[in-house]
Amino acid sequence: MPKRTYFKQEWINPQINSEWAEIILPVEDNPFAFLCILCKKKVNLSNMGRQSIISHLKSTQHIKNTKLRSSNVKIDTFTQVNGNKEVYIENTQVTDTKTDQNQNKIYDQIHVNNIQMGKYFNKPNVFSAEIRWVFHLIESHSSYSSCSKTIPVLKKMFFDSNIAQNMSLGPTKASYLLVYGLAPYFTDILEKTLKECEYVVVCFDESLNKVAQKGQMDLVLRYWDKEVNLVVSKYLKSVFIEGRATAENILKHFFGRYLINIFK
Structure with a gap:
């Protein structure tokens, strides 16, 4: 038996x-x-x-x-x-x-x-953890798709954490948080800061984007930040240039309606 x-x-x-x-x-x-x-x-x-x-x-x-x-x-x-x-x-x-x-x-x-x-009362903490992980993706130059593998690993590592267990972050959600949540937020902060600056230096670099087969112009701002008492550099935007990158065409896109109005 x-x-x-x-x-x-x-x-x-x-x-x-x-x-x-x-x-x-x-x-x-x-x-x-x-x-x-x-x-x-x-x-x-x-x-x-x-x-x-x-x-x-x-x-x-x-x-x-x-x-x-x-x-x-x-x-x-x-x-x-x-x-x-x-x-x-x-x-x-x-x-x-x-x-x-x-x-x-x-x-x-x-x-x-x-x-x-934990599921019903830790939502703000869970959301904060997801946002911090999106920051980590950007700082480490990781792909959105990496979330599909790293989040399950975090749940296994921190099995006693309600925050880790309730995290739900995939490639689509990560991109939406960045593009429609964090990007507009920091753009607003940058715009408010620039309004208080007396002088702003605009740096630009134009090169061919091999994927889009268009000229890509990256814009970076340098200004004196009163909060930290230092000259800081902030990425502003990348614009695609139609046609040849002549001085006139670059200037046209430079003053494009999608850019922050930094001129007083």
Whole structure:
């Protein structure tokens, strides 16, 4: 007769088993079973070991409960002030830890605290982390597509961080944050700064863009920044020149309507 499998503590280690570590718990009076928090059900391990967990996760009822939990979050759980996980369990179990009803309440509360709270209350911090990562992409000359591989790595490295776990940054989102969010923001700051400058030096360089097969003129501004008491250089814009790069054509694009009006 095949031997029965004991519950292993490594199964609830997020670093080893991130797929189910937060939704299963050992059963106190039965070392041959585990408790699914979502289904509120004890499942026998039999002789299958971790395979029985995988099998349960694929069951119709578990999938249904997973979808239900993600769409129905109790509002009163967001207004309660709770201590840490260990203190909450200890204080609640004093009344009656052997009843399934109390166990279910404890498991539900832990699940909401550990999974849902970070999702709903850390959005500003998550958004800030995503923006900082976009800055990192620019400074390190990395591609947008690199987000698809680096963000999952960050989630594995910082498995205990709600911010890392809720980061959602792909190539499209990264480009939108930069082009439609950060670029206009810093352009506005630059424009306000230039209005306070008495003198501004405009540096330009025209060369052929081999991809677009057009003349590309890059514009850089140099001015005295009162906040740092230094001469600073700021990239302004790149414009594409139609036709030959004559002095007249360059001047025409130099005063183009898409540039910041730096002349008083």
